[in-house]
Amino acid sequence: MSPYRVLFPLGLIAALLGASAWISFGFNLTLDYPGRFHPDLMIGGFLASFASGFLMTAIPKFTQTAHARLFEVIAACVALVLVFMSSFLESRIYVHLLSSAVFMLIAIFAAKRVRLRKTQLPKFFLLVGLGIAMGIFGPILLALNEFGILPNALGQFGRLIFTQGAILALMMGVGVKLLPALMGWAPPPDEVNSSEIQDIQSKKYLAPALVASVFTIGFAIEVAGHAQLGYLTRALAVSYIALAHWKIWRRPKSNGPHAFWLWLSTLSVSLGVWAPALWPAHAVDGLHLVFIAGFGLMILMVATRVTLAHGGHGLDLEKKSKILSVVAWLLLLSTATRVIAIMMPKTYNHHLAYAALIWCVAILLWASVFLPKILKVKPTSFTKD
Numbered sequence: 001m002s003p004y005r006v007l008f009p010l011g012l013i014a015a016l017l018g019a020s021a022w023i024s025f026g027f028n029l030t031l032d033y034p035g036r037f038h039p040d041l042m043i044g045g046f047l048a049s050f051a052s053g054f055l056m057t058a059i060p061k062f063t064q065t066a067h068a069r070l071f072e073v074i075a076a077c078v079a080l081v082l083v084f085m086s087s088f089l090e091s092r093i094y095v096h097l098l099s100s101a102v103f104m105l106i107a108i109f110a111a112k113r114v115r116l117r118k119t120q121l122p123k124f125f126l127l128v129g130l131g132i133a134m135g136i137f138g139p140i141l142l143a144l145n146e147f148g149i150l151p152n153a154l155g156q157f158g159r160l161i162f163t164q165g166a167i168l169a170l171m172m173g174v175g176v177k178l179l180p181a182l183m184g185w186a187p188p189p190d191e192v193n194s195s196e197i198q199d200i201q202s203k204k205y206l207a208p209a210l211v212a213s214v215f216t217i218g219f220a221i222e223v224a225g226h227a228q229l230g231y232l233t234r235a236l237a238v239s240y241i242a243l244a245h246w247k248i249w250r251r252p253k254s255n256g257p258h259a260f261w262l263w264l265s266t267l268s269v270s271l272g273v274w275a276p277a278l279w280p281a282h283a284v285d286g287l288h289l290v291f292i293a294g295f296g297l298m299i300l301m302v303a304t305r306v307t308l309a310h311g312g313h314g315l316d317l318e319k320k321s322k323i324l325s326v327v328a329w330l331l332l333l334s335t336a337t338r339v340i341a342i343m344m345p346k347t348y349n350h351h352l353a354y355a356a357l358i359w360c361v362a363i364l365l366w367a368s369v370f371l372p373k374i375l376k377v378k379p380t381s382f383t384k385d
Contacts, residue, residue, distance in 0.1 A: 003068045003076065004306050007053030008374050010080050011299075014045025015363045017084065019356040026353020037095075039163050040087040045080065046101035047167045048135070050299045052076050052106055055128075055308060058174075059110050063117035069111070076105050080277070096143035099162070103135030124245070126208040127173030130216070131166050138162025153223050160219045164234075164287070167295060169215065171269070172238065176245040182305060183263055184253030211237050232278035242270035256319030260300040261328040268335070270295035285342045292359065295336040297328055300366050307370050312378035323369050331361035 018041030021034035056076065079102045086094040110132065114121070141158025144150040180186035193221025194312045215237035222230025242248045246266045252259035272294050304324065308315050318324070334355045341351035 001070070001073065002310055002377075003056035003073050004053035004303070004310065005374050005377070006073055007049050007056070007076055007080070008303055008307070009371060010077065010084075011046050011049030011053065011369070012367050014041050014049055014080075015296075016360055017087075018042040018046055019359045019363075022356035023353045023360070026083065026349045026351075026356070034207060036092075037087040040092075040095045040099065041084065043163050043167065044083045044095065044102065044139070045087065047295060047299070048083070048102050049080050049169055050101065050303060051167060052080070052102065054174075054302065055106055055170075056109055057306060057310060059113050061111045062119070062121060064119050065116050066109070072105070072109055076102065076109075079105060082165040091146070093143050093146045096139040096146065100136050101138040103132050103139075103166070107132045107136060122177050123205050124176040124208045124211075124241075125173050126205060127169050127176075127212055129173075130212045131169030131171075131173060133162040134169060138166060157219060157223045160222060161216070165215070165219060168238065168269070168273075168290070169212075171295070171298065172211070172241045173268075174216075176241065178302070179246050179266060181256070182254070182302070183259050185247060185250065209241055227283070228277060228280045231273075231280065231283065235273040235277050239270060240272045242266060244289060246270070257321065257324045257328070258301060258304060258318035261297060261324060264328070265294055265298035265301060268297065282342045285339055288338045288355075288364060289335055292338060292355075293332055296362075297331050300327060300331075304366075304370060307374050308376075311372050311373050317369075319370065327362045327366045330358050330365070333342035333363065334358040 018038055021030075021032075021038060021041075024030045025032065056072065059065075060067045078237065079098060083095060083098045083102060086098055089095065110128075138158045138161040141150060141154050145152060145155025145158065177186065181188050191198050215234055218230045218232075218234035218237065220230075221233055224230075246265070248266050248270050252263045269290055272287065272289030272291075275289055276283030279286045301324075304318065305315075307313070308317060337351055337358060338355035341348050341355065344351055
C-alpha cells in the first residue's frame, strides 16, 4: 500500500480536529482555549501527515530505491495517531516527544534510501534535510523546556523552528524541482539534467547552504529579542527560493485550475512571510496567510496530483474539476477572515470561528472528491506504486 493512501486521510482528520475547536470556542460552546493544542494538531497532525505521506511516496521514486514497507507505514500512522491523542493532554511533553518521533521516522526512512540511491538528488534537497531536522529537534527543545532542563529562550527557539520552520523548509527543498514541474516550467523532479549533475558532483552547495543558514539564523535573531529583524531575515531566504526557483512572477504554463491555484499558493507563501516583518505587532495573524492560503492550498494541490497520478486515475480532474477552484476560493476566504479578525476586536473570536468553519468546509469538499480516489486505486496503478 502506498503511504499516501493512509497518511493523507489522517491529515484530513487532523485538519478538521485542529480547526473545529475554534468553532466551538468562538461561538462560546466551550471554554477550553484551543490555542493550547491547535498548533500541535495543525503542524504535528495535518501538515506532518501530508508531509509524511508525500515524502514516503516520493522519495523512493526520486532515489529509485525500495518502496515503503508495511511496517514503516504502520509506524508512521501509529506515531501520528498518538500525536492527535496527546494534543489534548494538559501536559505538552508527550505531544512534543511524539511529534519529534514522527520526523525521526521520516529521517530514518529517507536516510536508508538516500544512502542506496541510484540517481543524484538536486542540491537544494539539503533544505529537506533541514526541515526534517527542525521537525526532530524543535519538539525536543520544547519538551526539555517543559521539563525545566532548558531555558525559555531555547524552548522558544524550538517552538519557532517546529511551527514556522520545519514544513516551510521541506516545501522549499522539494518545491525547487516539484513546483515548477507541476506548473509546466520544468521536467519531472525525478529527472536531473546534466548541468545539475555537474553542480552536484562539483559540490556546489553554497547557495542551498546559505539559504539554510540565513533561514535558521532568522529564528535565532527573533529569540534574541529582535523579532522584526528575524522575520525579515527569514523572508529574504524564502524570497530567494520563490524568485530564483519557484519563479513566482510567471503564471503557470500548464492550463487548468490545478496549476493556477498551485501558483497562487506559492505567491501566498512568498508574500505571507513578509507579513510579520511589516506587521510585527500582529505577526501571528499575518502568518495565517502562509498557513492557510500557502501551506493549506499548496498541500491540497500537491495531494491532488499524488492521488491522481499514483492512483492511476489520470490527470483530467486537474484541468476540469470545478471543485478545486471552489476549495481554493474557500481557503482564500478563510485566510481573509482570519487575517482581518485583528481589526475587529469585539468580534475577534467569532471571526476565528468563521475562518475555521470555512476551512473545514473546504477540507470536506476536497475530501468528498479525492478521498474515494485515495482509498480506491485503479489496478493499472499498482506497477507505478
